[in-house]
Amino acid sequence: MLKRLLFLSLVIFISCEKPTEIPVVVPKGDDGQQFAVEVGESEVPYLVITTEGKEVKYGSDVVGQLKIYKQKKLAQEQRISISYRGKTSFRLSDKKAYNFETITPTGDGVDVAFLGMPAEEDWRLIGHIVNFKDKYQIDKSLIHNYVGYEFSRKIGKYASRGQLVEIEVNGVYQGVYYFCEKVKRDNNRVNIKSLNATSTNLSGGYILKIDKADAGPEHDGKPDSYFMNNWNDDATYNEFNSFRSKFDIFAKEISFPPFLAPYHPQKYVETYFTYDYPKAEEITKAQKEYIAKYIDQFERALLADDLSGNTRTYTNFIALPSFVDYFIISELCRNVDAYRISTFLEKDRDGRLAMGPVWDLNQGFEDGGRIPMNDWVANYNRIVTNDAWMVPFWWDRLLADPLFRNAVKVRWQSLRKSELATASMHAIIDEAGQTLKKSGAATRNYAIWDKGILINHDVSIQKLKQFVTDRSAWMDGKINAW
Structure with a gap:
């Protein structure tokens, strides 16, 4: 009986003790900026976009601030104006894409270089297509644009330069995006001569x-x-x-x-x-x-x-x-x-x-x-x-x-x-796929964009490689017979 009383006393004593508080670790950049998710030592650039309390719109731009982090270290900060983009994709995709322009503090456009890309003022943030209502996703690999544009550049043709990034907008994590150049006339983009209202030569560009x-x-x-x-x-x-x-x-x-x-x-x-x-x-x-x-x-x-x-x-x-x-x-x-x-x-x-x-x-x-x-x-x-x-x-x-x-x-x-060559194309796909895998970016992306579809990113990368193998082999047969 005495042992039972002593045991009950010990339980009561322990239960009355103040519970131990476990500190909550908030992910931050080296400048103190809070992140919406923990990115660890990810080498995929992390973009924090804030719009000063205003909601991002489709039909008009709102002013905001862009910060780019590499392994949680602030690499660049820039004032921008931003809006949603797309037509069918804007209506059907729950994951929205963005246009943004780099601006001065007074709101004028200004050319800025990002992530090794030549300076310009017009940029795009494009994600894969997600439709929760009808339960479908397009480009589960997250790299269709990246790969296709890289193929084009490899054969000597300009295509929009870009990098795979992760973004958050106004404190909400949005996942993996392709941060790329808008297609426009520029010496470093579509390099054609300028044409304006006073031009006398109407032939271009x-x-x-x-x-x-x-x-x-x-x-x-x-x-x-x-x-x-x-x-x-x-x-x-x-x-x-x-x-x-x-x-x-x-x-x-x-x-x-x-x-x-x-x-x-x-x-x-x-x-x-x-x-x-x-x-x-x-x-x-x-x-x-x-x-x-x-x-x-x-x-x-x-x-x-x-x-x-x-x-x-x-x-x-x-x-x-x-x-x-x-x-x-x-x-x-x-x-x-x-x-x-x-x-x-x-x-x-x-x-x-x-x-x-x-x-x-x-x-x-x-x-x-x-x-x-x-x-x-x-x-x-x-x-x-x-x-x-x-x-x-x-x-x-x-x-x-x-x-x-x-x-x-x-x-x-x-x-x-x-x-x-098939091996060359596979190398491009593997490099991008491994970047998203090792950094954890693909996992973080599908933590919010899967919603029970059960997407396996590794399998998606393998399907993309298999497609390129099969499609190029079919093209070999058709074209070589011409």
Whole structure:
């Protein structure tokens, strides 16, 4: 009995003692900045973005501060203006992408270099696509854009430079992003001559896009609820923002007028070219007339040439090697958006029309399932019918031309021995995959973006490598037979 009383007394004494407090360790940078997550000794740059209590918007920029840390040490700090970006991805993805511009304390744009990339003022933060409602994700490897752009640079073509980073916005961790250059005219980006309202030589430079239409300035400042549902704006083309090819996707001259209502019954046969540089707000009437006429001259030459003969006139209007390289990268990456949206074209002063740079490869590689493994993305129109954005007739015509096919064959066979050898491509994928794995960045990303989907990042990397192996082997067989 005495032993039992002593035991109960000891229990009561212990339970009455003040519990030991375990200190909470808050992850911080070396400047005292609190982090939303613990990143340990990760070598992946960690970006902290704050917007001074204001909510990030789609239709207008808000001012904020960007801090870049490397292994928790503050490497750079910069004032920025930031907004959401994207069209379909903005509406459908729970993980939002961002545009930001580097600015001075007074709000003026200023060129700034980041992470070894040349100084400029316009930048992008692009994440993979996550849709919790419908339970799907696109680019589970987190590196589609990184890999595709690296392939392009390896073969000597400009593509947006970038680095894989982790970000938090206003104290909320957002995961892994690709921090990259906006495609724009600049000596270190799309290096073409400048063109302004006073230029007397109308031949360039121009940057055009085959793409969904941009909401015009009349939409500035509208609430995000508007942009979440503005599907009509994507197909609202007008004289201000674009011009239309005179030929439909079947290479027939179009008889109905341009700029009809969004998604009208014949929309799918049209190809529109939007003004990227000079911007729609800045391009002059004479410049619009020049570039529209140039595209028309190219198209008419492409259709008129006898492809069974030795003479070509369409090559007087285009830089053929750029079309070859664009075809190779787009097809290798199985970019389902290639040729028809997110498609850049450039024309330098006194130069020819060139394809590229490649852009927006999220829905490519192993996620490009709309296009079978054993078919060309350029054959999109035969696989998908009545999409509002189809492939221009150019690519059917080019693929029917022995001259173009031979140029692709020579280039492809050369690249497969070096820059696009399977082992070389795997090395690019492995390096990026290992960076995200060893740093813990992939694990942290999917701690918030998995939500029961049970994504295995290692498996995703292996699937990407297997896709590149299989796709390039299929291309070997097709191209070598030309």
